[in-house]
Amino acid sequence: MSTDRAPLRLGTRKSLMATTQSQLVADALSQRTGLAVELVGVTTQGDVSKALLAQMGGTGVFVSELRDRVLSGEVDFAVHSLKDLPTGAAEGITLAATPRRDDPRDALCGPAKLADLPRGARVGTGSPRRVAQLLALRPDLEVVPIRGNADTRLGKVTSGELDAVVLAYAGLTRIGRLEAVAEVFETEQMLPAPGQGSLALECRSDRPELAGLLGTVDDAATRAAVLAERTVLAVLEAGCSAPVGAYAAEREQELHLTANVVSSDGTRQIRLSARGHRDEAERLGRDLAHRMLGLGADQLMGERTIEPR
Ligand SMILES: NCc1[nH]cc(CCC(=O)O)c1CC(=O)O
The missing domain is CATH 3.40.190.10 (Periplasmic binding protein-like II)
Incomplete structure (x- = not known):
């Protein structure tokens, strides 16, 4: 060289x-x-x-x-x-x-874990996906829409304006703010955004x-995983702001993909999983998304037009 x-x-x-x-x-x-x-x-x-x-x-x-x-x-x-x-x-x-992808999970930042937050606690997030999944876990929460970079959002907890905020664990690692994390959500509780952490x-x-x-x-495994996740998003025709979660990872040489859509109030959810070879990541994502549409995913996401593809 x-x-x-x-x-x-x-x-x-x-x-x-x-x-x-x-x-x-x-x-x-x-x-x-x-x-x-x-x-x-x-x-x-x-x-x-x-x-x-x-x-x-x-x-x-x-x-x-x-x-x-x-x-x-x-x-x-x-x-x-x-x-x-x-x-x-x-x-x-x-x-x-x-x-190679970093930790894909979402993290609750604040003084207490989700289960220990008081009834009606104010939790900040700008993401419809996080709003819907938070309400599915804790319907009593008051979810407050927020914008700004991660530091600005964390500042709203420090100032007392909010009880907690939800942010990507990977981003918190990169800005050196892991001390703010009270709980890292397992993907069973909160499915990350497609591509999160990579x-x-x-x-x-x-x-x-x-x-x-x-x-x-x-990293070939990361590439396959995020291709599967992003194909789900593409087929559901949902932009970065849509309440779509998707996460794929290899276990025992198979790519395992899970995706969900959750109604904005958190009361209804379509969640499906599939697995296959990493070379078929795109087909895996496409098939899963079509199965979700068959179960009414488009209605759950709100009225939107789905183009056939
Ligand atoms: N949209 C903002 C954004 N884009 C990527 C990350 C975090 C790092 C990552 O997911 O790779 C964040 C902040 C957040 O969601 O907390």
Whole structure:
């Protein structure tokens, strides 16, 4: 490997969570390839204006701006939280690697475990999936919609505005805030968002040599698992904000996939599982989603049109 090569430019958002996970990827890549990797912080419109973020439809805006920098050649590749990626393919962009996934679970942050929170406790989350599953576990809770980065959300517990908040364990690890965790939900209690805890490295489709280099940090088991999960989401035609949980992992050389949709009040749930070989991850996800639709998943998610596919 030549050492006089210019460093690879890694495009990342500038938040602590983003730069931490991007640095981990940079270090792993350097170790595997011998190449230098330099972080290029990108300020997106979504970071600049909260109003614009809401208007432009949530976290997808961060992703598309990083992708623009990849397409223009300003950076060589981008690192995203995989769960923030829209399910549809992006023109000219290749998913070059999904590194080994971190803990996919959700965590309750606050002074007490869920069972020990007082009746009617105020729990903050902006995710319809978490709202629905929280209410399924504890119908008495007052779920409060919140926005902002993980630190801002944790601050609402410290200040007493909220009794607890729910956040992804992986993100809390990356920002060094595990001390805030009161309870990590088992996936039986709360099914994570498709792709939660895993990262995505994206580069231009016309750079196969680069994709090959990035592929040195790919983890095949993670890739199969998140493909199965995201296929469920794609078939259910539910965006990142829909109340869809999906989690897949390999056990004894089989990929086990579980997915659910929960009504917004938490009273009704469709939850199914399937297993198969990792090479059939996409079919596994598609078949499971179609079985869920057959059981009325679209009604549970609210009235939405499902395109046949
Ligand atoms: N949408 C925000 C987001 N995107 C990825 C993570 C956490 C890290 C991950 O899932 O990889 C978070 C914060 C959260 O849900 O608590």
